[in-house]
Amino acid sequence: MIRLLLAAAVTAALLATALPAVEDARTERVAASLDADAERVVRATESLAYGEDPTQSLSTAPRRTVRLSLPARSWTAADLSYVAVGGRPEETESRPVLTYAFSGGRETERRLSLPVPLRTPDGPVVLRDSGTHTLSISLLSESEAPVVVVRSV
Known part of the structure; x- marks a missing residue:
């Protein structure tokens, strides 16, 4: 009986010390995946900017699609609480960032x-929401300079 109680106590202690490491690994895995998604957005934008001509209409603009998982x-x-392209959810101005936050408050902004x-x-x-989301990235001509417009499909 004492052996059983001792084994249970040791198991509980090992589990208690391992859980923070498991949580860190889960967070880092998702962060690495989101960093890869951010790189795909950058590559799609570069492909448009360096390989296409901008137009003034969104309907005829060259575009790329990127899937975020x-x-x-x-x-x-x-x-995850959210992933946002163009700034934090409460912002109104667009910035070249991908922001994400985990439940519990850890927020990361990747330029x-x-x-x-x-x-x-x-x-x-x-x-x-979890799952696959599709972004549409279009190259428009605004005033005298091209811009890239990002929308959810």
Whole structure:
């Protein structure tokens, strides 16, 4: 009986010390995936800026699509509150950033090194549900300079 209680106590102690490391690994796994998604947005924008001519109409503008995959909470993925392209969800101005926050408050902002300014028509594109989301990236001519317009499809 004492052996059983001792084994249970040791198991509980090992589990208690391992859980923070598991949570860190889950968070880092999701962050690495989102960093890869951010790189795909940058590459799509570079492809447009360096390989296409901008137009003045969104309907005829050259475009690329990028899929972002937001994992559901699991043993291998931390729970995301949101992912936003163009700024934080409460902002109204567009900035060249991909921002994401985990449940519990940890927020990360990753700057996107884009060759042209980024615009989001209705504020940042905010994704909150797990699953695959598609972004449309179009190259427009505004005033005297091209801009890239990002929208959720």
